[in-house]
Amino acid sequence: MTADSNLSPDHPTPPRPSTERVSAVLRRALDHGLLGTDQPVAGFLDTDGIRASVASLHTAFGAVPGVLHTFAAKAASLVPVLRLLAGLGMGCEVASPGELRLARDAGFAPSRIVLDSPAKTREEIAGALALGVALNADNLDELDRIDALRPDGCASVIGLRVNPQVGGGTIGAMSTATATSKFGVALRDPGGRERVVRAFAARPWLTRLHAHVGSQGCPLELIAEGVAETYRLAEEINAALGRPQITSLDIGGGLPVNFAGDEVRPTYHDYTAALRAAAPGLFDGRYGLVTEFGRSLLAKNGFIAARVEYVKRSGGRRIAVTHAGAQTATRTVLMPGSWPLRVGAFDAQGRPRTGPPVAQDIAGPCCFAGDVVAVDRELPALDEGDLVVLYDTGAYYFSTPWAYNSLPRPAVHGFTLTGGQVRFAPVRDAQTLDEIAAESGARHADRLLALAPDGITR
Numbered sequence: 190m191t192a193d194s195n196l197s198p199d200h201p202t203p204p205r206p207s208t209e210r211v212s213a214v215l216r217r218a219l220d221h222g223l224l225g226t227d228q229p230v231a232g233f234l235d236t237d238g239i240r241a242s243v244a245s246l247h248t249a250f251g252a253v254p255g256v257l258h259t260f261a262a263k264a265a266s267l268v269p270v271l272r273l274l275a276g277l278g279m280g281c282e283v284a285s286p287g288e289l290r291l292a293r294d295a296g297f298a299p300s301r302i303v304l305d306s307p308a309k310t311r312e313e314i315a316g317a318l319a320l321g322v323a324l325n326a327d328n329l330d331e332l333d334r335i336d337a338l339r340p341d342g343c344a345s346v347i348g349l350r351v352n353p354q355v356g357g358g359t360i361g362a363m364s365t366a367t368a369t370s371k372f373g374v375a376l377r378d379p380g381g382r383e384r385v386v387r388a389f390a391a392r393p394w395l396t397r398l399h400a401h402v403g404s405q406g407c408p409l410e411l412i413a414e415g416v417a418e419t420y421r422l423a424e425e426i427n428a429a430l431g432r433p434q435i436t437s438l439d440i441g442g443g444l445p446v447n448f449a450g451d452e453v454r455p456t457y458h459d460y461t462a463a464l465r466a467a468a469p470g471l472f473d474g475r476y477g478l479v480t481e482f483g484r485s486l487l488a489k490n491g492f493i494a495a496r497v498e499y500v501k502r503s504g505g506r507r508i509a510v511t512h513a514g515a516q517t518a519t520r521t522v523l524m525p526g527s528w529p530l531r532v533g534a535f536d537a538q539g540r541p542r543t544g545p546p547v548a549q550d551i552a553g554p555c556c557f558a559g560d561v562v563a564v565d566r567e568l569p570a571l572d573e574g575d576l577v578v579l580y581d582t583g584a585y586y587f588s589t590p591w592a593y594n595s596l597p598r599p600a601v602h603g604f605t606l607t608g609g610q611v612r613f614a615p616v617r618d619a620q621t622l623d624e625i626a627a628e629s630g631a632r633h634a635d636r637l638l639a640l641a642p643d644g645i646t647r
């Protein structure tokens with residue numbers, strides 16, 4: 190592991206959870222009872238790493254005036270994480286009433302929140318406008334709704350999301366600028382560009398253009414091309430209107446993460462360099478900028494640790510049955526080709542496991558055959574009571590669990606490691622059986638019986 194090897198003032202690369210760092214955290218977590226037979230799986234977030242990632246984002250845009258960096262709440266929808274990020278000067282991008290609520294609970298000022306969801310109801314729109322949060326309309330019909338709902342003196346910055354249709358990346362499900370994407374107004378469809386220009390001409394309060402080209406799997410050049418296309422459209426609209434009506438561009442998030450190793454690549458500096466090359470005027474201060482990064486800020490700053498419950502053999506293959514499966518590594522289990530994860534092997538005391546590598550499957554606890562997070566992976570032989578670590582899972586993994594098999598949402602712990610000392614803070618408690626029953630309708634246990642045709646409940 191090469192945690193801090195390329196740290197320099199110009200290109201700060203945050204510390205990453207190295208094997209030694211993870212081992213120190215695991216040992217302390219075992220001592221504190223945060224992992225054990227009754228807590229067989231948990232998520233861990235490196236707050237030192239999060240601080241460093243945010244700093245590297247700010248540094249990369251350092252000289253650019255008027256930038257609001259928002260964090261895409263979907264990447265880690267946990268109030269303490271959002272509050273940490275608010276304290277580090279971030280805003281928050283939200284895409285549902287639930288995420289808006291979390292952002293508010295975390296303390297983000299409405300002026301630092303951007304609402305982006307593609308299916309906003311009239312009530313959500315009215316609520317957001319009353320609060321004064323910024324809002325990006327997904328389509329022209331949504332603009333019509335805003336026409337009717339916008340109160341006098343509305344403080345919200347209102348934008349329109351466009352789809353520059355520059356194409357997709359390696360993961361279709363994460364590519365939002367394809368020809369047929371469900372997001373934004375399709376710019377290259379016949380008449381699309383003209384309709385957007387007319388929408389701005391009719392609404393002097395419409396002052397922002399938004400595009401998010403895609404997330405994991407989209408190369409930097411593709412993202413830069415989509416942003417450049419959006420910038421050129423803003424120039425065209427302002428020229429057509431004869432006034433600088435568009436004052437800001439929301440250029441989305443989507444910087445891909447290297448899930449294959451420790452190295453942070455591409456970096457935020459690579460990103461700003463690609464944007465400078467694709468749209469030289471973008472950073473000259475005529476447009477305020479909003480970014481919406483999620484995965485690139487959090488993924489490498491978190492990991493899942495899970496106990497090995499059994500080790501068995503089937504068809505000649507060694508299989509470690511662990512407590513981390515589809516309930517916490519959903520994308521990896523359901524789309525293994527697109528979301529491979531690195532797995533670390535540690536012993537029951539949290540020390541790195543040594544020994545010759547043996548091909549083994551790392552399976553989860555869910556009751557379906559495909560609940561496997563790694564197949565035929567070469568690792569030191571795992572035994573009952575050992576711990577597996579799923580690296581790079583700080584975003585979109587334990588923070589967005591799946592309730593399959595009524596498995597509890599695992600606890601999440603934040604940590605800092607200074608001077609060899611690990612300190613923890615709670616982020617989310619493990620879900621209890623009472624809570625699982627409550628969210629599974631326990632309160633209504635008898636209600637279906639009351640629908641019996643003869644009215645007799647039995």
Ligand SMILES: Cc1ncc(COP(=O)(O)O)c(C=O)c1O
Binds near residue numbers: 261264482483
């Ligand atoms: C509109 C929008 N902005 C930002 C993001 C965050 O993307 P990422 O986590 O890849 O940076 C997403 C992810 O889906 C998104 O849909």
